Amino acid sequence: MDNKISSAKLEKYFNLTEKALVEVKKNIIKGKETESKEIIDMVENYVSDAHHFKSKDDWVNAFAALNYAHGWLDSGVRLKIFDVHDNKLFTVC
Numbered sequence: 001m002d003n004k005i006s007s008a009k010l011e012k013y014f015n016l017t018e019k020a021l022v023e024v025k026k027n028i029i030k031g032k033e034t035e036s037k038e039i040i041d042m043v044e045n046y047v048s049d050a051h052h053f054k055s056k057d058d059w060v061n062a063f064a065a066l067n068y069a070h071g072w073l074d075s076g077v078r079l080k081i082f083d084v085h086d087n088k089l090f091t092v093c
Contacts, residue, residue, distance in 0.1 A: 005060060005062075005063045007059075009063075010054065010062060010063055010066075012052065012061060013027075013066045013067075013068060013070075014047075014051075014054075016070070017043075017047060017050075017070045018047065018064050019029045019063075019089060020070065020073050020089040020090060021040070021043055021044070021047065022044075022076070023029065023038070023075065023082075023084050023086065023089060023090075024040065024076060024082040024084060025040060025071055027082050027083045027084050028081070028082060028083075029038050029049045029080060029081060029083050030052075031080065032080075032081040032082075033076075034087060035076070035081045036076065036082065039072050039073070039075070039076040040087055042069075042072045043069045043072045043073055044071075046065045046068070046069035046072070047065070047069050048077050049061075049062075049065040050065035050066045050069065052064045053065060062070070064089070069093055073090065074090055074091045077090045077091065078091065
């Protein structure tokens, strides 16, 4: 089992999370703007933290921050705040 965070793995998750963030921003369900703003702000903060950790060569915390960010995105999808259907970017029903 690979329990190391490689540069390639970290970049993969940066790309995945940042692409998912772009998608949710384009697909906010009408009437859910307040909730979406809170989620998007949290995701942007975690992605920013991930970049900070990466710049300090702290890949473990960078990876953790990306996972938190993506968790927020998935929760917004599951709570029907965002109307997305890409099961490669999100945990969708």
